[in-house]
Amino acid sequence: MKPTDNFKKRKKEFDYCEKIIQRHSKSFYAAFSQLPKKKAQSIYAIYAFCRMADDIVDEKKDAEQLQELFQQLAAFEAGNVPNEPTWLALEVVFKEFPMDIRPFYDMLVGQRMDLNFQQPQTWQELSEYAYYVAGSVGLMLLPVLSDKTDQIIPHAKRLGEAMQLTNILRDIGEDLYIGRIYLPQKEMQRYNVTMEDLKKQKVTQNFIELWESIAKYAEKLYQKSLNMMPYIKKDARQPLLSAIIIYAELLPEIRRNQYDVFNKRQAVSTRKKLELIRTIEGNVEN
Structure with missing residues (x-):
C-alpha cells in the first residue's frame, strides 16, 4: 500500500490528533x-504524542503512566x-518520513x-531542560519539514528552546500556583527577585529586568x-515561519499588558495571528 493510502486508511486517527492540536x-x-495535508496530519500526530505526555505529567502527575508511555514508545x-x-497515526508518519x-x-x-x-x-540547567521538553520537539518535526535535517539540528534546538x-x-503565575519556578535561582539573585516577590505577584522593576x-x-x-529557512522544504517555509512569528509575538503581547503574567494567561488574539500570517504571505523566499 502506498504511504498516501495509509493516511487515508487512518483518517479517523489523524482526525483525532487534529482535534487535540485544535483544542490545545x-x-x-x-x-x-497551512501545510500540505499529509504533512499537516503528521505534525498533528506528533503534537498529539507530546500532548499525551503533557497531560500525564501536568494534569495527572502520574509517574506510573509516564513509565507506561516510555514502554509504549x-x-x-x-x-x-x-x-x-x-x-496508529504515528506509525503512518514513521513510514512516510525518515523519522528519528x-x-x-x-x-x-x-516530562520526567x-x-x-x-x-x-543556572542558565545552563534551564537550557538543558528546555532542550528535553521543547528542543526535542523541534527535532521530531524536522523530517516532515526538511530533506536536509542534519544541517539544521542546532537551529531546530534553538527554536524549541526559544518557544x-x-x-x-x-x-510564571500558573507555574507558581503548582509549585514550579523555572526562573534560574542565580538569575533571580542577580536581579534581586525573591520567592516572596513572586508569591505576592508583584510586577516590580527588578522583576521586569529579570523577565526582559x-x-x-x-x-x-x-x-x-x-537561518534554517533555506533548508526547509518550500511548501513548509510559510507554515514554519508563521509558527515562529506567532509564538514570538507572545513576548511583545506580554509587554503591552505591563508584564502581568500573574493574573491572566497572555495570548495572541486570533485577529493578530491572522494579521501576522498575512504579513508573510507571498514574502517567503522560494
Whole structure:
C-alpha cells in the first residue's frame, strides 16, 4: 500500500490528533494547518504524542503512566504498535518520513524532569531542560519539514528552546500556583527577585529586568532559528515561519499588558495571528 493510502486508511486517527492540536494549541494549528495535508496530519500526530505526555505529567502527575508511555514508545520502536489513535497515526508518519525515534525518548525524559521538579540553578540547567521538553520537539518535526535535517539540528534546538522560554515567561503565575519556578535561582539573585516577590505577584522593576533578560535571549534564539529557512522544504517555509512569528509575538503581547503574567494567561488574539500570517504571505523566499 502506498504511504498516501495509509493516511487515508487512518483518517479517523489523524482526525483525532487534529482535534487535540485544535483544542490545545491554536497558535501551532493556525500555522501548521497551512501545510500540505499529509504533512499537516503528521505534525498533528506528533503534537498529539507530546500532548499525551503533557497531560500525564501536568494534569495527572502520574509517574506510573509516564513509565507506561516510555514502554509504549519502546514497543512502537520494536514494531509493536499500540492500538490507540495517536500511535496508529504515528506509525503512518514513521513510514512516510525518515523519522528519528530519539527525540521522542528525550521529550519523555523532559516530562520526567517536570514530574520530579527542581528549580534550575543556572542558565545552563534551564537550557538543558528546555532542550528535553521543547528542543526535542523541534527535532521530531524536522523530517516532515526538511530533506536536509542534519544541517539544521542546532537551529531546530534553538527554536524549541526559544518557544519553551516563551512558555516559561508567559506561565510564571500558573507555574507558581503548582509549585514550579523555572526562573534560574542565580538569575533571580542577580536581579534581586525573591520567592516572596513572586508569591505576592508583584510586577516590580527588578522583576521586569529579570523577565526582559530572558525574553531578549529568547528573541535572539528566534532570530538565529531563521537561518534554517533555506533548508526547509518550500511548501513548509510559510507554515514554519508563521509558527515562529506567532509564538514570538507572545513576548511583545506580554509587554503591552505591563508584564502581568500573574493574573491572566497572555495570548495572541486570533485577529493578530491572522494579521501576522498575512504579513508573510507571498514574502517567503522560494
